[in-house]
Amino acid sequence: MGKIRQRLYVILGLVVVSIIALVPRNTKERVFDKQTGQPKDTVVRRVPINLGLDLRGGIYLALEVDQTKGPVPDCADAIQRAERVVRTRMDEFGTKEPVVQIQGRCRLIVELAGEQDPARARSVIQRTAFLEFRITDMKSLFKDALPQIDAALKKAGIKSRSNAAPSAVAQLFGGDTTKAGRDSAADANSPGVLSSLLFQGQLPGEYLVPEEQWPLVDSLINRADVQSTIPRGLELRWGAQAESRGAKAYRALYAVDARSIITGEYLVKAVARRDPVTNQSIVAFQLNHRGARKFSDETARHINDYMAIILDGRVQGQPPVIRSQIGANGQIELGTKPLQEASDLALVLRAGALPAPLAIVDERTISGTLGADSIHDGVLAGIVGVVLVVVIMIGYYRVSGALAVAALTLYCLFTLAGLALFGFTLTLPGLAGFVLSIGIAVDANVLIFERIREELVHGKSLRLAVDDGFLHAMNAIVDSNVSTILTALILYAVGTGPVQGFAITLIIGIIASMISAIFVVKTLFLIWLNRRPDMVTLSI
């Protein structure tokens, strides 16, 4: 009896973990709002299984460096630069978690779930990268203009979220005693909409916005009435990545000069290295002759100012300070930061200096409607398949068949939970694989039941027949399942997106079926035999 209890605990544990893995939860998705043309956040409550592009709809692009206008000697470096550029631009799409990854050596994969306009995707991705250096707002002109911006927003009838406001204002201008700070703090009854969302950063012209608020702030600063209130000669630029300060993630917003001091076309090269003397991470860059003249004029005028490095309109890293006049050769010191960060920055500079032209070698667009239809059809086929399997199993094996069907329910639960837990993606072929595997999953039970029948025919007692049936069927079950897993692994290694989804579903399905068909059914049998010690004929 104790043995049965242990087994039941294990099964219960698996079921609980699976159910927790599958409970629908709120996930935030950034969708592109057709009306305003801006990305916005929506909260969707859904089962946490990743759906592939073929089920959700979306765009898949494979890109390579365009070699038609002349050979590119180092395509791996070129594709790394391109990856950096494309990643920087992905915010424009407003897609939740866009996938940008390098496949093999020289190919870039971009997946935009939910996106429907391939022409827009192409134009954004294939646009030439643009690198520029700009001085940040050293005189805090933007901060001084904040009250006017707030007033403009108030006039437009936009209210801040009441709860966040007062403390944010206090934090924002903390010990700062500028006029703007006092003004907005004094007007505590109706704090400024925008200023309540901005926190002063570490350097002039840098502001931090909580990561979850940045789409909202972005929509505010892009309003025409706000744009007209921003001081002349200044522009606002977002940081490329979220950065964490303490427990929270922030996005940096920079007020920078509208004029750039130099652009990427003058850059010759940029490399990251570690300074052997000071052990600092540095990025050394070199400008061509014309660039050097321009840069030395500009840097002479801006000593001790901060210089934002902007790639495609996004500020990369924290702006470094200009220490001295710089000619053809300059270096950006990153202090004790890891060399990786220096390499990233060098990559940004190179991306802007030598934009890699990208050619689309594979493009797939699937509409959300088609994806929804596929899910509907696949689920229907699954239900019909399950019903047929249930009828066959119960019709043939009676009570034992019913036990197998109970295990089949757990099998479905385990497989879906496995997909959710490990974050694998369910694709259309994957869905088909799942339906197919329902038919195959009962194979282990069929093998076991046939064995038990044979043992019974040989005149063994009920209990012995059940025990031996499970034992003797094991060899065949393990061998056949391992061989199927091996072929599925090969399929995974060779296939692309949808086919990999199929292979993954098959592998998880086989593992889940071994657990449910062997362990769960054995437990159910043990309980059954224990309840009815006087049973002489097995309903099998």
Next chain:
Amino acid sequence: MIRLFANAQYDFIKWRRFAFSLTGAIMLVGLGFLVTRGVNYSIEFTGGTQVQVEAGHKVPIANIRAALDNIGLTHADIKNFGSDTSFMVTARIGAESAEGEAGTQAVASAVARAFDQSVGVGQYRIDRREAVGPKVGRELQGKALIAILFSFVVTLIYLAVRFEWRFGLAAVVATAHDVVATVAFISVMHLEVSLVVVGAVLTVVGYSLNDTIIIFDRVRENLRKYRRQNLYEILNLSINETLPRSVLTHGTTIATTLALLLLAGEVIRPFAWVMSFGIFTGTFSSIYIAAPVLLWIEKRWPGEDARGARTFGSRAPATPPVSGSPVTPPAPQPPPRAPQPAR
């Protein structure tokens, strides 16, 4: 209890020559279609453009054809996809049109213009659009071939480790038969060979192998159990013993593939066709190919360890090799003996 094929004593192996001729004939027919019509590769493999359009109402296919010709896409192929209102336009990168990487996307836009003309601007919805460059296609062809070959090698190694090389070789021959038969089926049906279909072929490989292993596992066991009988009888006995299982498992699997074939939609249909056929050929090959080939291999290279002597040490002397044509057709039911306690 319902028992199908309980204590069946069919002489399966006797029909091996007939089975070989049958499957050989099917393969020849398939090969004939393959040579005359060629493989209907999807654009994933050839490179090209495919656009699936939902018009929402019935449009004569000739109108769209005319619009495509008008716009210069004479080599594009158009057909209904699943329903009257849904269309699939396929333009492969052919010899006659020297399209580069960018060309495939130009074709996709041209197809949209053709629908603008024939169906009306805004009157249709593009459900799916694929534009594959020639390079990606070539790469995939190579990868698919490698996948199938590699799966053979891995299977052979696994079976050689778990069973014995003779079993492994017989199983691989049976699996190779399934691949050839499935390719023949694909070419007769003129199914479009996409990566998903290649995936289906590999799944058939796994499924068929699974089935062969179930029978071979029984053969391995029976070889140890009944040392007096020759391999011919043991093979028949093992197939008969596993027959109820085969019927049940293939029944449930066919039930699910038929559900996929009929209900899961147009995109999955080629996959479901291949799987449905694969179940038949997998079952067939386990019985009529794998077992006779094992018999033949054993005759050609008789070995002590074929009888499981390796796993059982040298407890019993190896029985003499199997005679050429046994006179006793059905395998006599062996005396019920308690299984050997050795485990």
